[in-house]
Amino acid sequence: MLAVSISVNAQSLSVENNFFVNGFNYHYEPDIFPAKSAKTIKKEKFLFVKENIKYADHIFEASSFKIPMIADYFQMDELIREGKLIEVPEEGEGYIIQKLTHSRPVLLGEAYDVLKEISDEFYSQTSKKLSISSLTRTEQTQNRLKRVNSNAAKGESAHAYGAAFDISYSQYNGVRGRNYKYEKMVQQILDELVKNGKIYYIKEVRQPCFHVTVRNPNLNYPADYPVEDILELLMGSNLHTH
DSSP states (O other): OOOOEEEEOSSOEEEESSOOOGGGTEEOOTTTSOSOOHHHHTTSOOEEOOSSOOHHHHHHHHHTTSOOOOOSHHHHHHHHHTTSSEEOOSBOSSEEEOOOSSOBSEEOHHHHHHHHHHHHHHHHHHSOOEEEEEOBOOHHHHHHHTTTOTTSOSSOOGGGGTOEEEEEEEEETTEEOOOHHHHHHHHHHHHHHHHTTSEEEEEOSSSOEEEEEEOOTTOOTTTTSOHHHHHHHHHTSSOOOO
16 A cells, blocks of 8 residues: 655645545546645645545535625625525426525525536436425524424534535425435435535435535645544554654
8 A cells, every 4th residue: 555644734734745545535546646746736636535424524514615604694695795605596497495494595606506416317317306495594593493403403504604405305396295216316316426525415314304515626635624634534544644
């Protein structure tokens, strides 16, 4: 196995004279990414797929888009005016938005693109539309939701950054009724997007939905990833560090 030299301080990581191997969850093509210097390698894009995903990873990705945690609807409206959030149509080719009580139909552009990718793929396979049960919340509405929904995040929520949405698995084409075949198909689509480094998701139980958080395609791994998580991965590998 190839050795990797990593220099770590409180602010950054640098990779010197090599690349991360597949066993370290950095997926790569050897012919495309040969061994390079630290200065050059930072410019390349690595597909980082972490195992044992925690909700903290959802928050990290959601907050990495540089949208502040949205405190209230006044701030949300300002972000829409600034073009940092976009309004999502109530119905698309592959989805229908349910009546919303604790969120509004707005998202980051990247999240909206992923929503359309998921729903369009599902529609192409089934001719049925997915039901979107939640989109962007504010800190205020998240706190209110915690009183009635035990699934709601107790601290920060990826929904409050415009980077998350929920897909119901108990309603299709606007008609209530669980369909295990469709449910499995949605999960297969989501698993493929996880594999491709586009999303993280959680299958919730008490509220029958898939919570989807879009990942930031502009992050550079490992430099932009928390130092403690990189070290955790290293400790579980056979790579040599100093």
